[in-house]
Amino acid sequence: MTVPGTLDKFKRVPIKQRDPEERKKDFEPYILSYTLEEAMAEADRCLGCGLCIPGCAARVNIPAYLKAMAEGNLKKGINTIFKDLPLPLICGTVCTHRCEDVCVLGKRGDALAIRHVKRAICENTNYVEDVVIEKKADTGKRVAAIGAGPASLTIGYYLGLNGVKVDIYEKMDIPGGMMTVGIPRYRLSMETINMEVDFIKSLGVDIKYGVEVGKDISFEELLEKYDAVFIGAGNHNPRRTGTKGHDETDRVMHAIDFLRKVALGEKVDVGKKVIIIGGGFTAMDASRTALRLGAEKVSVYYRRRFEDRPSAGTSNAEEEYEETVAEGVEFVWTVTPFEYVVENGRLKGMKYWKNQMVEQEGGGRAKPVPIKDQEYFVEADTIIEATGQIIDFSFLPPEIKEKLDMNWNDIKVDDNGMTSVEGVFAGGDAVNSQKDIIAAVADGKKAAKGILKYLGI
Numbered sequence: 255m256t257v258p259g260t261l262d263k264f265k266r267v268p269i270k271q272r273d274p275e276e277r278k279k280d281f282e283p284y285i286l287s288y289t290l291e292e293a294m295a296e297a298d299r300c301l302g303c304g305l306c307i308p309g310c311a312a313r314v315n316i317p318a319y320l321k322a323m324a325e326g327n328l329k330k331g332i333n334t335i336f337k338d339l340p341l342p343l344i345c346g347t348v349c350t351h352r353c354e355d356v357c358v359l360g361k362r363g364d365a366l367a368i369r370h371v372k373r374a375i376c377e378n379t380n381y382v383e384d385v386v387i388e389k390k391a392d393t394g395k396r397v398a399a400i401g402a403g404p405a406s407l408t409i410g411y412y413l414g415l416n417g418v419k420v421d422i423y424e425k426m427d428i429p430g431g432m433m434t435v436g437i438p439r440y441r442l443s444m445e446t447i448n449m450e451v452d453f454i455k456s457l458g459v460d461i462k463y464g465v466e467v468g469k470d471i472s473f474e475e476l477l478e479k480y481d482a483v484f485i486g487a488g489n490h491n492p493r494r495t496g497t498k499g500h501d502e503t504d505r506v507m508h509a510i511d512f513l514r515k516v517a518l519g520e521k522v523d524v525g526k527k528v529i530i531i532g533g534g535f536t537a538m539d540a541s542r543t544a545l546r547l548g549a550e551k552v553s554v555y556y557r558r559r560f561e562d563r564p565s566a567g568t569s570n571a572e573e574e575y576e577e578t579v580a581e582g583v584e585f586v587w588t589v590t591p592f593e594y595v596v597e598n599g600r601l602k603g604m605k606y607w608k609n610q611m612v613e614q615e616g617g618g619r620a621k622p623v624p625i626k627d628q629e630y631f632v633e634a635d636t637i638i639e640a641t642g643q644i645i646d647f648s649f650l651p652p653e654i655k656e657k658l659d660m661n662w663n664d665i666k667v668d669d670n671g672m673t674s675v676e677g678v679f680a681g682g683d684a685v686n687s688q689k690d691i692i693a694a695v696a697d698g699k700k701a702a703k704g705i706l707k708y709l710g711i
């Protein structure tokens with residue numbers, strides 16, 4: 255047992271992980287929780303400076319809950335977290351923990367393991383008994399939210415507390431959005447998602463499963479029936495590369511379609527050799543999932559260099575990369591695929607060029623430029639494109655879509671989370687550029703406040 259106060263302030267209490275050779279054979283969680291003693295000792299390293307708070311999109315009072323944990327006051331810890339974050343165990347398990355990147359302890363040693371301590375607080379409390387809920391009387395107001403991802407769930411929680419009835423319309427039969435059909439089970443279990451969704455539902459939030467807005471109920475009907483509408487529809491339209499051959503076989507697929515099928519329990523045969531195109535978090539999840547489905551060689555091909563990959567330099571990106579490499583995934587940098595070779599309907603492999611990185615005038619991001627003198631070929635049974643996704647707007651009538659101000663592919667909102675259409679609010683991946691759970695929670699919180707103001711509550 256580690257005794258609080260006896261540790262080197264600059265050394266993190268190590269977190270245990272399952273052996274890579276073992277964990278890559280199944281979908282069971284591989285990061286093991288801190289024991290209560292370990293979590294208390296780790297929390298005790300906090301200096302209370304508060305520098306991490308602006309690093310968290312939802313501005314959770316991190317030093318306050320770390321102090322509570324160090325003192326063994328878990329009830330205070332969980333209530334501190336719930337003030338700003340209604341999905342604490344989910345975030346304690348898979349948050350991108352940008353707060354840790356700014357932790358002052360990281361300047362001389364190891365940043366505090368904020369995410370793991372939060373998880374320990376959640377695992378050692380019982381929300382139903384320990385979280386103090388002060389729910390206001392019913393206001394008679396009703397709000398519809400589209401999508402049961404973290405943004406809408408957060409809206410449900412904060413509006414529910416304020417006596418506003420929230421109905422969430424979800425086209426799938428399960429909650430969680432990308433947390434459920436994007437993030438693989440070995441990183442986030444369905445039990446964790448269900449437990450936190452059930453707690454939010456206990457405030458009177460209703461999730462109407464299997465109802466697709468724009469198909470089973472129109473957007474106009476929501477506007478008529480409710481006092482405000484929140485768009486939390488996420489980004490679920492795959493962005494494809496259009497590489498020659500991509501549409502000639504079902505052995506070339508997009509990562510979000512692949513991960514969704516696996517998450518929903520569909521049998522997916524990837525063969526022995528799998529190529530992933532991309533270099534971000536989705537590429538890591540797709541590659542590690544392919545290994546768990548029995549692939550023998552999984553290679554990630556990315557067009558830029560190692561140091562240029564998305565989120566490079568953040569502790570989350572470094573951890574996920576190291577874990578992926580430890581499981582045996584190979585990385586090939588600076589590559590441009592130009593043909594997926596399909597013969598008689600069968601995928602044979604991929605033709606590609608190597609890229610040179612050309613620095614941009616004015617210091618912009620270096621650009622990958624293919625060197626076309628030499629062509630390369632690599633065999634593959636399956637190619638998975640982890641090349642991003644955008645919002646599917648098919649649920650919006652054209653006249654409303656036209657009125658909606660956009661920031662490239664993202665919906666623009668004001669300081670109250672309201673779009674350019676009055677009474678229509680939005681948040682999450684459909685809006686922010688950070689595109690992670692904590693940013694969706696932050697948007698949900700902002701829009702909940704904005705809706706209360708809009709409704710005069």
Ligand SMILES: Cc1cc2nc3c(=O)[nH]c(=O)nc-3n(C[C@H](O)[C@H](O)[C@H](O)COP(=O)(O)OP(=O)(O)OC[C@H]3O[C@@H](n4cnc5c(N)ncnc54)[C@H](O)[C@@H]3O)c2cc1C
Nearest residue numbers: 401403404405425431432436467487488682683689690691
């Ligand atoms: C592979 C992958 C791994 C990720 N890993 C992490 C991670 O480790 N940590 C992290 O913080 N973030 C991670 N993310 C990002 C995170 O999942 C998202 O940022 C977050 O879920 C976005 O929340 P949201 O509420 O905006 O939308 P979503 O979670 O996408 O939920 C939107 C919901 O809306 C529903 N919907 C859409 N249109 C309609 C309609 N017309 N009618 C009814 N329902 C509709 C969808 O079915 C979906 O359930 C990952 C994403 C992916 C793809």
Ligand code: SF4
Nearest residue numbers: 300301303304306357
């Ligand atoms: S920055 Fe680090 S040391 Fe400072 S309050 Fe946050 S967790 Fe504690």
